[in-house]
Each structure stands twice: as structure tokens, then as C-alpha cells.
Amino acid sequence: MYKDSVSIYQLVQSCAQGDLDALKTFFEIYSEDIYNFPIKVFHLTEDDAGDFFIYAYERLRSGKRFHTYAGKSSFKTWFYSVLRNMLIDWKRTKKEIQTSPGVKVNQDGVEYSSIEAEPDKIRELKKEASEESGRFYEALKDIKLENRVIFKISYIYYLNLNRDEMEYIRNKTGYTDEEINRKVMDMREALSDREIENIKAEEKITSIYRNIQQLKDSIRKDGSDNVYMLGIEKEKLQHAIDKKYDQIRRLQDKRDRGHFLARTPYKMVSALLQIPEGGISVTLLRIAEKIEKKMKELDNL
Amino acid sequence: MKFHKENCKENKVRQSYFEEIGTEQKYDSLCGECQDDILSLDESLIFIMNGFSDQYFSEDLRDLAYFDHFEKMDLHKAEILEKQKKTELPIYLKKYMDRELSLKDEKAEISAIVRLGKKGITLLSHTVSEFLNPKISFSLQPAMRAETDLLTPAVMKIQDTSEENFTEYQVYKENDNSVYLSVKFEPGKEGFDFDQVNLKKGSRFILSSRMNESGTVNFSGLEEGEYRIELKGKGKMKIFDLCVIHEESNQ
Numbered sequence: 001m002y003k004d005s006v007s008i009y010q011l012v013q014s015c016a017q018g019d020l021d022a023l024k025t026f027f028e029i030y031s032e033d034i035y036n037f038p039i040k041v042f043h044l045t046e047d048d049a050g051d052f053f054i055y056a057y058e059r060l061r062s063g064k065r066f067h068t069y070a071g072k073s074s075f076k077t078w079f080y081s082v083l084r085n086m087l088i089d090w091k092r093t094k095k096e097i098q099t100s101p102g103v104k105v106n107q108d109g110v111e112y113s114s115i116e117a118e119p120d121k122i123r124e125l126k127k128e129a130s131e132e133s134g135r136f137y138e139a140l141k142d143i144k145l146e147n148r149v150i151f152k153i154s155y156i157y158y159l160n161l162n163r164d165e166m167e168y169i170r171n172k173t174g175y176t177d178e179e180i181n182r183k184v185m186d187m188r189e190a191l192s193d194r195e196i197e198n199i200k201a202e203e204k205i206t207s208i209y210r211n212i213q214q215l216k217d218s219i220r221k222d223g224s225d226n227v228y229m230l231g232i233e234k235e236k237l238q239h240a241i242d243k244k245y246d247q248i249r250r251l252q253d254k255r256d257r258g259h260f261l262a263r264t265p266y267k268m269v270s271a272l273l274q275i276p277e278g279g280i281s282v283t284l285l286r287i288a289e290k291i292e293k294k295m296k297e298l299d300n301l
Numbered sequence: 302m303k304f305h306k307e308n309c310k311e312n313k314v315r316q317s318y319f320e321e322i323g324t325e326q327k328y329d330s331l332c333g334e335c336q337d338d339i340l341s342l343d344e345s346l347i348f349i350m351n352g353f354s355d356q357y358f359s360e361d362l363r364d365l366a367y368f369d370h371f372e373k374m375d376l377h378k379a380e381i382l383e384k385q386k387k388t389e390l391p392i393y394l395k396k397y398m399d400r401e402l403s404l405k406d407e408k409a410e411i412s413a414i415v416r417l418g419k420k421g422i423t424l425l426s427h428t429v430s431e432f433l434n435p436k437i438s439f440s441l442q443p444a445m446r447a448e449t450d451l452l453t454p455a456v457m458k459i460q461d462t463s464e465e466n467f468t469e470y471q472v473y474k475e476n477d478n479s480v481y482l483s484v485k486f487e488p489g490k491e492g493f494d495f496d497q498v499n500l501k502k503g504s505r506f507i508l509s510s511r512m513n514e515s516g517t518v519n520f521s522g523l524e525e526g527e528y529r530i531e532l533k534g535k536g537k538m539k540i541f542d543l544c545v546i547h548e549e550s551n552q
Contacts, residue, residue: 024402031398035390040382041375042354046391053394054425061401080379084372091358140352151349158350160371162361181370185377192381204328204340211333247340281319289315292345 009071016066023061030079031057037083043158055090056083139294143287150283153269156184157191157262173274183272191262205251212244318342393418393548397425400544411461411541415472415480417525418548422457422474425546459541468532470541475521480545482520484530486512495534502526 014022035053038044044052059065069078143151149168152159161169161184169180219237270277314335328339362371393416400414414425461468471483486495498518500508503526510518520530525547532539 020402027398027402031394032387032390035394036387037379039388040385041379043350046388049388050391050394053390054397057398057401058426076380076383077376080376081372084375084379088358088362137352137355140349140356152353155346155350159353160357160361160374162357163364163367166367177370181374184374188378189381192385204336207328207336211336247337250344251340281316284319285315287349288342288345291349292341295345295348 005071005075008075009069012066012069012071012075015063016069018063023063027057027061033079034060034083037080038087041084042087052087052090056086059086139291143290147283147287150269150273150275150280151287153184153187153272154264154266154280154284155262156187156264169273173272180272183268187264187268187272190268191264205248208244208248208251212241215241215244314338315342391548393425393546396546400546411459411470412543413457413459413470413472413541414544414546415457416546416548417474417478417480419477422472422480424457427459461539468539468541470530470543472543475523478547479522479524482523482528482530482543484518484520484532484541486516486532495532495537495539497533499531499533501529501531 011022011026015026031053034056035049038049038052039046065082068082069075145164145168149161149165152161152165161180166177166180169175170177173180175183215237219234266277266280269275269280314331315338318339328336331339357371362368397414397416411428413427416423416425457472459470459472461470467487469485471485473481473483475481484498496512498510498512499506500510500520507528508520510520512518523543523545525545528543528545530541530543532541
């Protein structure tokens with residue numbers, strides 16, 4: 001019913017007038033696009049996508065934003081542009097979660113607890129600290145420009161080239177900005193079809209579940225053959241199982257973001273940057289190891 | 302001591318990770334230690350990409366000369382990904398949308414919509430009045446009874462501070478299906494006490510309770526629905542609207 005441009009235009013015009021039925025119809029049709037936009041284009045988590053959805057919804061529901069659609073460009077182009085601008089605003093205004101103690105002081109200066117006292121687990125707090133550490137971002141800036149460009153082109157499906165990276169490629173290859181953009185777009189189109197990375201994700205997750213089963217079997221077997229199994233061995237096995245479950249959670253999170261890492265074929269990277277194919281994998285490995293080392297340093301803080 | 306599988310290329314697992322698709326070593330063929338190694342590389346790469354993404358939003362997009370260029374690239378990506386399968390809109394967002402579109406009554410000066418799920422509670426939206434200047438904070442402490450992810454809030458506090466008085470509304474996850482609401486009221490320098498709190502669900506009166514000595518009144522077992530909390534005393538009234546949306550069930 002709303003597939004042709006005329007009827008979409010009419011729907012949007014009705015929404016612009018604040019017509020409630022039109023707005024309901026609009027959201028019935030396009031709410032999934034709003035939700036999927038940050039996930040597909042910027043690889044945000046579903047939780048973040050949910051927050052963004054509410055942000056966008058609150059700003060669209062009055063209908064005022066629809067006034068900017070004049071029907072000259074394609075509706076989807078206009079719509080994605082609106083969503084993108086809202087996403088940028090949302091990212092900049094997103095409030096950090098504030099932590100607060102579970103203890104308050106009343107007028108008489110007497111402390112009282114409004115939440116049952118529970119010990120915080122240090123591991124989670126350390127994890128927060130390492131993730132938010134500014135030193136990690138300094139390590140990112142330490143990556144040499146030429147290596148940074150190789151990295152970004154190799155993972156161009158997820159990333160964008162900034163000004164100095166574009167300039168580097170221009171100077172090195174003689175391509176114009178338009179030509180570079182065209183090549184990047186071609187790479188992304190080629191990568192968008194790839195299901196290979198999703199299959200790899202499932203293989204990893206399945207394999208880890210198998211590992212968990214083997215570890216559990218070890219515990220059960222020792223329990224039945226040797227009643228006096230040393231507590232410490234059981235604890236080690238249980239720790240290994242917990243670690244595997246943790247890995248699965250992280251893998252599932254990455255899979256949900258589409259982070260199963262669609263890498264640009266080295267032939268395409270080599271053609272764009274006019275560098276030998278052979279050195280690309282080594283460069284990527286060096287960068288990953290440098291950051292890995294920094295992450296471990298932060299974890300040990 | 303590492304016990305590598307026959308297929309593990311002990312010194313080359315990492316190198317193999319970056320080999321061309323189809324020639325790299327199969328994950329399943331590796332031993333546990335080498336699998337951990339590969340996951341460690343995965344995580345490093347994700348961190349790098351998240352870092353560059355953050356830079357994009359915080360720094361690159363402020364480069365006005367390239368703003369149009371970035372927009373063009375992002376919109377092109379959105380268009381080529383249209384043909385991919387979409388992630389379904391979660392139930393709690395559908396409920397939120399339906400509720401907001403059908404809302405006829407004016408919202409109270411302070412209102413909040415919370416999402417209740419297995420992982421805890423999250424604030425979906427709230428109304429803020431200039432006069433009242435409420436402060437909203439989350440507490441990262443474990444839920445009292447339910448199992449939750451420790452990094453997900455199980456308690457939500459909304460503080461309403463004005464010159465006259467201080468009111469705090471605490472919403473706790475009680476279990477997977479209900480929340481517990483605690484209202485704490487303190488008078489300011491010349492403030493006065495509200496002494497009674499009424500609870501309504503929809504338009505139906507549920508319960509009335511008097512404040513105890515510490516100025517607190519509690520309500521438990523609040524399942525999915527629309528609640529209005531009225532604080533009354535000495536001819537004055539303050540209203541707080543709370544909407545609880547369950548993330549999965551269609552109650």
C-alpha cells in the first residue's frame with residue numbers, strides 16, 4: 001500500500017500535520033528500520049539500539065520532523081539522513097550511568113541504607129575501569145598512520161577514513177577523493193553479502209559448548225570413580241567452565257553486533273593502497289598484538 | 302605446559318588467524334589454549350574498532366569539511382544493507398510505542414517508564430520539569446532476590462529536589478515479573494510532610510498507605526501496568542506516574 005513514492009509522500013505529509021492515524025501507520029511500517037539502523041550501519045548493540053529507538057521515536061512522533069521531506073529525493077535517503085543526524089545527536093548527549101552508594105544520610109546526620117548491603121564484585125569494577133580507560137585510546141593514536149590506513153581498509157566494513165587518512169591515500173596513489181570513495185563503496189558492497197563470517201561465529205560458539213561438555217564430563221567421571229576427588233582440581237575445572245561460558249557470552253555479543261569480522265580481501269586492499277599483499281596480514285597481527293598488550297596491562301591494574 | 306592438538310600450528314596460530322578466508326586454520330581443529338588465543342585476538346580487534354567508532358562520533362564528525370563525505374558513505378552503507386535480514390523490534394519497544402501513541406491524559410510532572418526483564422530494570426523515558434530539577438541515578442548493586450547481570454541496574458532512583466522538599470522514588474526489581482516501589486519523603490528547611498500515599502493502577506484505586514516515621518512508604522508486587530502514586534498532605538498533592546513494561550510477556 002505504501003510502496004510507491006506518491007503514497008509514501010502522502011503518508012509523510014499527513015504525519016507532518018500530526019495526524020495520529022498516519023503516525024501509527026508510519027511507525028508500523030518503519031519502526032524496524034529505525035531499530036536496525038544503528039545496529040547495521042554503526043554496529044551498536046541491541047541495548048543501545050533500543051535506547052536510540054526511544055530517542056528517535058520521541059522526536060518523530062510529533063510529526064514536525066516530517067516537514068523537511070519535500071519529495072524530491074528518495075524517501076529512504078531522506079529518512080536515513082534524518083536517522084543519522086539523530087544518532088549523532090543521541091551519541092553526544094547520551095548520559096553516562098551514574099553510580100550512587102546505597103547509603104543516605106537523613107536530616108539528623110544518621111546514615112541509613114536504602115538498599116540491602118551486598119559486596120560489589122571487584123572483577124566487574126575492574127572490567128569497567130579497563131574498558132573506559134583513556135590510556136587505551138592513547139595506544140590507538142600510537143598506531144602509525146600508514147598502518148592505521150591498512151587496518152581501516154582491511155575492516156572498512158565497520159570503519160570510516162578520516163581526513164588525514166584520505167590525504168595519505170591520495171598522496172600515495174594519486175586517486176581523487178571521489179575515486180577512493182567509490183572503491184570503498186565497492187568493497188562494502190562486496191562484503192555485505194558475506195555469510196562466511198556468521199558461519200565462523202557459530203562454529204566458534206558450538207566448539208566452546210563442546211569444550212564445556214568435555215569439562216563437565218571430567219568432573220562427573222572423577223566424581224564417580226574417585227569419591228575423594230581433590231577439591232582443588234574440581235575448582236580448577238569449574239573455573240575453566242565459567243571462563244568458557246564467559247567466552248560464549250562475549251562471542252554472542254559480537255555476533256549480535258555483526259562483529260564477526262568481515263575482512264576486506266587482501267587483493268582489494270593491495271589494489272587500493274598499491275602495496276604488496278604479502279605484508280598486510282603481518283601488519284594486522286602487529287597492531288592487534290600491540291593493543292592486546294595494552295588491554296592486558298589495563299586488566300592487571 | 303600446552304597440550305596442542307595435532308592440527309595446531311603451535312607458533313603459527315596467530316599468523317593463521319589473518320590468512321585469507323578459506324586458507325586459515327579451522328577454529329574447531331585447535332586445542333583449548335589456541336582457541337583462547339584466537340578469542341584474545343578477536344577481542345583486541347573489536348576494541349580497536351570500537352575505539353575508532355568512538356573517534357568517528359566524537360572527533361571525525363566535527364571536521365565540517367568532510368561532513369558531507371561521511372554522510373554519503375554512511376547512507377550508501379545503509380542502502381546496501383537494506384536487503385539483509387532485519388532484527389525484529391523487541392516486544393518492550395512495541396509496547397512502549399503503542400502506549401505512547403494511545404496516551405490521552407497529560408503526563409504527571411514526574412513520570413517514568415521502566416522496562417523489567419531478566420537482566421534487571423532500565424529506565425526507558427521520564428519527564429523532567431524545570432522547577433523540580435529531578436536527578437536520576439542508577440545503582441549498580443545486585444538485585445535483592447533475583448539473579449541479574451551485575452552490570453545491569455536492579456535499582457532505579459529518581460530524586461525530586463525542590464526548595465521545599467525532597468522526594469525519592471526507588472524502583473527495585475523484585476523478581477522477573479514485578480517491581481517494588483519505595484517512596485521516601487523528607488521535608489526541606491521550611492517544608493511540610495506529606496503523610497499519605499495513594500496507589501492507583503490505571504484509574505483503579507489499589508492501596509492507600511501512611512508514611513512511617515522515617516518518611517517512607519513501600520509497595521510490592523507491582524506487575525506490568527500503569528501506576529499513579531499520589532502524595533497527599535495538608536491540602537497539597539504531588540503525583541508520580543510509573544509505567545512498568547515487561548520486556549517479554551504480553552500481559
